[in-house]
Amino acid sequence: MKRIKRNKGELAVVVVCAVVGFLLAAQLRSVKLSGAADATNATRLETLQNLYNELNDQKEGLESQVKQLESELALYREQAASGETGSEALKTELEQLEITAGLTDVEGPGVSIILEDSSSVNVTGDEADYLIHDNDILSVINELRSAGAEAISLNGERILATSEVRCTGAVVTVNGRRYAAPYVIFAIGDPDTLYSALTMRNGVVDVLSQWGITVKVSTSDQLLIPKYNGTVEYRYAKPASTDEGEEEVG
Structure with a gap:
């Protein structure tokens, strides 16, 4: 044991x-x-x-x-x-x-545009088609420029020749800053001309409305568009030489 x-x-x-x-x-x-x-x-x-x-x-x-x-x-x-x-x-x-x-604040008559994503509940096809994309905003900006807009801003960002407007996920980037809908565009120019260019039949507003995207356009006697808040650096472009005897290329 x-x-x-x-x-x-x-x-x-x-x-x-x-x-x-x-x-x-x-x-x-x-x-x-x-x-x-x-x-x-x-x-x-x-x-x-x-x-x-x-x-x-x-x-x-x-x-x-x-x-x-x-x-x-x-x-x-x-x-x-x-x-x-x-x-x-x-x-x-x-x-x-x-x-x-775009180096100074400007004011004058023009139009304001508010873009909002579609609020439709029952959508068919790709849901992304009912959201605002960069090409939609660019269509509006191009129409405004074609109609003689002298200054344009998007959500307070001055639009320059060097400004980028592109989708980055669910938001849009302009001048290096990100913004989500709604998108507010100010354009200074002849109010009646700008309004007619946007709202004409089969125009940009008509096309966007077909996807349920809300587009509100209104004229204004006085709009304020701020100056560009940034810097533009030219590393490659420079004034062309005007020396006599230099042959043009192209």
Whole structure:
């Protein structure tokens, strides 16, 4: 009987040791995994911090560039208004160039357009066909330009020749900023002409309405369109040489 009890005791000790060993191994593995996760998170955090710092530096650089350009523009304005010969013509030309380049706030009569996604509950076919896309907005903008719009904005963003309007997921990006519906477009020009161009039969408003997209067009005696809030950098385009004797290519 004593021999049997001793064997059972030894077996119990072995089982306890095995359990303790298993628990220690599991604990060590957990510590290693936790350490690896912490290291990964630390690396990711450092990467995100570096990206943030780079973007912040770029933002500060662009803001500095805007201030410098505004300072130069103010100097040109002073020179144009100094009373020198031809200053009035120079001032008028400068104002026109500012409007064309989107460097100044503008106001005047025109139309406002509000675009909203279709609210239809029962749709057939692709549901995306009932949502506003970049080509829908571009159709409206092109129609406005064709009708003589002198300045256009989309959700407060001044539309320039270099402005992009494109879908990025469920939103539209313009001038590097993302906007979701509804989309509000302001256009300065002859209100009646702009309104007629948009609402004519089989025109852009008529086509969009066929998909249930809500388009509200209204005329206004006074609209305010802000200036372009950014910078335009030309890295490749430069004034063409006018040297005599240089042959034209093309």
